[in-house]
Amino acid sequence: MFRCYKIKWKVIAALGMLLLVCCISIPAVTIATADCAVPEEEHVKVPIVMYHSVLKDQKMDGKYVVSPTEFENDLIYLKEHGYTTIFLQELVDYVYSGAALPEKPVVITFDDGYLNNLTYVLPILQKHQAKAEINIVGSYSERFSNTPDPKPNYAHLTWEDIKTLAASGCFEIGSHTYNMHSQDKRRGCSKRKGESTEDYQAALRADLMKTQDLLSENCGITPTVFAYPYGYISEESVPVLKELGFTVALTCYEKPNYVTRDPEKLYALNRFNRPSGVSTEQFMKKLLED
Structure with missing residues (x-):
């Protein structure tokens, strides 16, 4: 009887040692795995700047009206820091077909279609x-x-002006709605409270189609870039944008963009609104920081 119990205790002791080793080993494996670097999804950082009116008048009215000198200083700063301006179509080509992008791409955008973008901005871009x-x-x-x-202090671009910008090779033409750039009846082109999805999408579709048709008929251009007025967004707008052939939508959220191969990310690209009275260095620090 004694020998029998002795054998059993040896077996139990052996099993106990095995369990002890396992308990010690498991956390070690777990910690080692946690310390391993996990590869991030391939992405490219793309800062986007939003400008509006550009005027020489030193009595300029408006927080987001910058001078030609301020705009040119911004371009010089970006170039000196290794950035290359690209069209949004180049970003689309990167996402959909893997087309190459410069090492440090940046996008410059202008909202509202002011005549002064032709008067003052185009010569600077060409330079x-x-x-x-x-x-x-x-x-x-x-x-x-x-x-x-x-x-130029208040006029907007005519169809002939738009054709001139497009023919210059310096400008890509996008849409900012036909008549939803207001906050009277709805906030930009957002969905109204209580409005059905069907009614909202019908209203948005009709508005956007009008600008698409006018640009096509008068300028031979069909935009694929859309900018939300005032940055007001409704999720229900995206199916309409896709239906009408838009591949990019621009917001007003001041955050960096990390663009992957996912096309859906192109429908909510962030932009930094460029104010006047702020030095190029101050603004660029905000724009370009990680």
């Missing part, structure tokens, strides 16, 4: 061989095309 994207409000350009007014 520095830079690219920019401009978002047209269809109703504004239609009105100024029917009743031209050459004053």
Whole structure:
């Protein structure tokens, strides 16, 4: 009997040692795995700047009206720090087909379609061989095309002006709605409270199609870039954008973009709004920081 118990205790002791080794080993394996670097999804950082009106007048009215000198200083800063301006279509090509991008891409955008973007911005872009994207409000350009007014401090681009910008090779043309650039009846092109999805999408579709048709008929251009007025977004807008052939949508969220191969990320690209009265160095620090 004694020998029998002795054998059993040896077996139990052996099993205990085995369990002890396992208990010690398991956490060690777990810690080692946690310390291993996990490869991030391939992405490219793309800062995007949003400009509006550009005027020489030192009595400029508006927080987001910058001078030609301020704009040019921004371009010089970006170039000196290794950045290359690209069109948003180049970003689309990167996402969809793996097309190459410069080492440090940056996108320059202009909202609202002011005439002064032709008067002052185009010569600066040509001087520095830079690219920019401009978002047209269809109703504004239609009105100024029917009743031209050459004053750059408030006038908007005519159809002929838009063709000039497109032909320059410095500008990519986008849409900023036809008549939803207001906050009277709804906030930009967002969905109203209580509005059905069907009614909202029908209203948005009709508005966007009007600008698409006007640009196609008068300029031979069908934009694939859309900018949300005032940055107001509704999730229900994206299916309409896709249906009408838009591949990019621009917001007003001031955050960096980390673009992957996922096309869905292109429908919510962030932009930093460029204010006046702020030095290039101050603004660029905010724009380019990680």
